[in-house]
Amino acid sequence: MHMADALISPAVGGAMWAATAGLTVYSAKKLKENVDEHIVPLMGVLGAFIFAAQMLNFTIPATGSSGHLGGGMILAILLGPYAAFLTIASVITVQALFFADGGLLALGCNIFNMGFFPCFIAYPFIYKKIVGEHLTQGRILAGTMASGIIALQLGAFAVVLETLSSGISELPFSTFVLLMLPIHLGIGIVEGLVTAAVVSFVWKAHPETLALVTTSTPGKAHSHKPLLIGLALCAVVAGGMLSWFASTHPDGLEWSIKGVSGQEELEAPKAGVHGAMAWIQEKLAFLPDYDFKKPAEEKGGKPEEGMAGKEGEQAGKGKEEESWPAVSAGKSLAGILGAALTLLMAGAIGFGLRRYYAQGKGIGRRPSL
Numbered sequence: 001m002h003m004a005d006a007l008i009s010p011a012v013g014g015a016m017w018a019a020t021a022g023l024t025v026y027s028a029k030k031l032k033e034n035v036d037e038h039i040v041p042l043m044g045v046l047g048a049f050i051f052a053a054q055m056l057n058f059t060i061p062a063t064g065s066s067g068h069l070g071g072g073m074i075l076a077i078l079l080g081p082y083a084a085f086l087t088i089a090s091v092i093t094v095q096a097l098f099f100a101d102g103g104l105l106a107l108g109c110n111i112f113n114m115g116f117f118p119c120f121i122a123y124p125f126i127y128k129k130i131v132g133e134h135l136t137q138g139r140i141l142a143g144t145m146a147s148g149i150i151a152l153q154l155g156a157f158a159v160v161l162e163t164l165s166s167g168i169s170e171l172p173f174s175t176f177v178l179l180m181l182p183i184h185l186g187i188g189i190v191e192g193l194v195t196a197a198v199v200s201f202v203w204k205a206h207p208e209t210l211a212l213v214t215t216s217t218p219g220k221a222h223s224h225k226p227l228l229i230g231l232a233l234c235a236v237v238a239g240g241m242l243s244w245f246a247s248t249h250p251d252g253l254e255w256s257i258k259g260v261s262g263q264e265e266l267e268a269p270k271a272g273v274h275g276a277m278a279w280i281q282e283k284l285a286f287l288p289d290y291d292f293k294k295p296a297e298e299k300g301g302k303p304e305e306g307m308a309g310k311e312g313e314q315a316g317k318g319k320e321e322e323s324w325p326a327v328s329a330g331k332s333l334a335g336i337l338g339a340a341l342t343l344l345m346a347g348a349i350g351f352g353l354r355r356y357y358a359q360g361k362g363i364g365r366r367p368s369l
Contacts, residue, residue: 001070001155001184001253002095002110005103005277006268009166013273016162017108023116024089031082032353036212038224039083040354044347045231046075047087048339051094052239055290055335057246060186065255066247067187070155072118073148073195077127078202080213081119083350088115090346094338100285103268104277109162113155122151135203135210141196148192149185156184159253170261179256187252202227232343239335243290244325287337291330 005013031039050071057066071091075084089111095101102110130143160177203210206227249255254264268274286293 001113001152001159001251002092002102003106003113003159003162003253004265004268005105005274006266007159007163007166007168007171008103008106008109010105010273012162012166013105013108015108016106016112020089020108020111020115023085023112023120027082027085028349028353031086031350032357035083035350035354035357037354038209038212039079040347040350041228042079042209042224043083043087043350044343045228045235046078047090047346048235048343049231049238050075050088051091051342052235052243052335052339054091054095055239055243055246055331057249057251058190059247059249060183060190060252063183063186063255064249065183065186066249066251067184067190068246068251069194070114070118070152070191072114073122073127073144073151073191074198076119076123077144077195077199078209078213081123084123085115085119086349087346088119090349091342094342094345096281097284098286098341099290099334099338100281100288101290104281105273109159113158113162117154117158118147118151121154122147126150135207137200140199140203144196144199145189145192148195149188152184152188152191153181156180156252168266170266171257172260175260176256179259180252183252183255235339236336239339240332243331243335244327246326248324248326287330287334290334290338291328 008016050069053069053071055068057068059066072084072088075087078084079087092102092111092114093107096104096107096110127143127147130146131139157177157180160171160173160180163171163176164173199210206224209224209227250258250264257266258264268278270278282288
């Protein structure tokens with residue numbers, strides 16, 4: 001659900017940048033007040049895991065569309081809302097800067113849509129209300145399904161509102177929303193099931209991890225090293241090999257845009273703010289679309305239109321069909337390197353806040369998340 005720059009105006013993009021910046025500052029402030037030492041490595045490794053998992057598009061049967069894991073609910077459940085928001089922001093920022101997945105002007109929209117709703121709406125008001133502090137397999141399944149679906153529906157509706165506010169006439173509100181919400185319902189069901197599987201595994205294998213955010217009472221210290229190693233290995237395998245088998249169907253956003261306008265992508269203005277952002281992204285993205293640069297891209301082709309990443313995987317390819325599985329050294333490198341960059345960014349944020357807290361106030365109680 002990464003939006004491209006062509007879908008929003010500079011005014012909307014700037015407003016969402018400001019809103020996201022405010023949420024980032026707020027999350028950092030809340031986290032640094034009570035950051036737990038175990039949260040820091042989990043932020044980095046879980047960020048890497050979500051980056052790799054988002055490369056695994058899955059087909060939505062009977063639709064000709066695909067979806068990918070958002071990951072916001074997994075992060076919120078395992079890290080708490082504040083650390084989760086900072087981590088998903090790291091994932092989406094790395095994707096936009098270095099892999100041209102989602103536009104730079106739309107970066108605020110993408111972080112807000114995929115971070116705010118799961119972390120600050122679905123997690124506290126749906127998941128926690130259903131699951132409570134006494135976890136069971138049934139409660140986890142019900143909580144993750146309900147919260148995952150609602151978070152994705154809210155995010156999809158936000159995309160429609162952002163395009164409406166931007167005056168994108170090719171995407172009329174009523175038609176666009178009638179396509180976006182049903183297709184993302186299907187994606188949300190898969191998201192809920194995957195989230196339930198991940199959370200259930202962690203609960204059974206490392207219950208102390210969930211105890212960090214589900215209870216307010218400090219417990220006995222446990223080693224998270226096995227969990228960290230397991231998640232890191234999953235990220236390497238997913239990004240390095242399983243990404244070859246990702247669905248080649250357009251994702252839910254592309255599918256909806258095509259259903260309204262007849263094309264999977266809209267063309268962004270080549271001048272002004274859109275052009276400047278596209279130029280910056282073209283210079284920074286060393287593996288656009290999670291692969292080596294094509295000759296046309298190196299000469300300033302499609303990336304300037306701001307339609308890269310999952311919302312623009314067909315950029316520069318015309319009607320050419322993609323092979324499947326897409327065995328590619330470039331894709332493997334992108335998956336592993338992107339996961340590593342996300343680990344470093346999210347881990348650096350957590351470490352910085354932890355160090356600030358330790359120096360300023362000393363290490364005290366665990367976070368009340």
